[in-house]
Amino acid sequence: MRNTRALAVAGAAVAALGLSAPAAVAGDTPSNIVALPSVIARGGQLTITVDGCRHGGTATSNAFTRPARLSPISGAKETARGTATIRNNARPGPYDITVMCDGKSLTKPHAFTVIGGVRGGIGGSSTTGATPTDMAIGGGLVTAALVGGGVFWMRRRAERRV
Numbered sequence: 001m002r003n004t005r006a007l008a009v010a011g012a013a014v015a016a017l018g019l020s021a022p023a024a025v026a027g028d029t030p031s032n033i034v035a036l037p038s039v040i041a042r043g044g045q046l047t048i049t050v051d052g053c054r055h056g057g058t059a060t061s062n063a064f065t066r067p068a069r070l071s072p073i074s075g076a077k078e079t080a081r082g083t084a085t086i087r088n089n090a091r092p093g094p095y096d097i098t099v100m101c102d103g104k105s106l107t108k109p110h111a112f113t114v115i116g117g118v119r120g121g122i123g124g125s126s127t128t129g130a131t132p133t134d135m136a137i138g139g140g141l142v143t144a145a146l147v148g149g150g151v152f153w154m155r156r157r158a159e160r161r162v
Contacts, residue, residue: 029052029101029104029106030050030051030052030053030057030099030100030101030104030105030106031050031051031052031106032050032051032052033048033049033050033059033097033099033106033108033111034048034049034050035047035048035097035108035111035112036049037112038111038112038113039112039113039115040086040112040113040114040115041086041114041115041116042086042087042088042089042090042114042115042116043085043086043087043088044085044086045083045084045085045086046068046083046084046085046086046112047081047082047083048068048070048081048082048083048084048097048099049073049079049080049081050070050079050080050081050099050101050106051078051079052078052079052101053070053072053078053079053080053099053101053102054072054077054078054080054101054102055072055080055101055102056069056070056071056072056080056101057070057080057099057100057101057102058070058082058099058100059082059084059097059098059099059100060097060098060100061084061095061096061097061098061111062090062095062096063086063087063090063095063112063114064084064085064086064087065084065085065086065087066085067084068082068083068084069082070082070099070101080101086114090114091114092113092114092115092116093113093114094109094110094112094113095110095111095112095113095114096108096109096110096111097111097112
């Protein structure tokens with residue numbers, strides 16, 4: 001009786017382990033698309049790595065300047081890698097990547113995110129020129145400096161007369 005119970009527990013454990021194990025990738029089916037960096041500025045270069053792409057293929061996205069060629073990685077079994085350039089006029093937001101390997105395709109939604117570039121040299125602002133709020137703050141600071149300077153000058157002038 002004890003042997004039967006131990007055998008049943010062992011069988012249940014093996015079955016649970018077998019069901020929880022990931023399914024094996026069959027042949028040349030693309031899987032596991034990885035895009036690095038996951039957040040990239042317009043005009044940047046993105047590295048794409050795909051498992052299950054033994055002979056290479058292509059990767060496409062609406063943000064790419066042209067489809068990226070995926071080449072097999074030597075020493076890595078069934079893995080291909082490629083580089084894509086992000087369009088300079090790509091809109092900020094998440095983008096999908098579709099990979100085609102040996103006539104089979106796989107799409108990874110929201111594989112990477114494009115961010116808007118900064119305008120270096122002018123404080124990183126993304127607007128053109130000063131806003132009305134900026135002008136009001138600047139005008140208020142200049143006015144306060146003039147009034148403070150005038151009060152200081154008038155006090156110094158009055159001290160010399162005494």
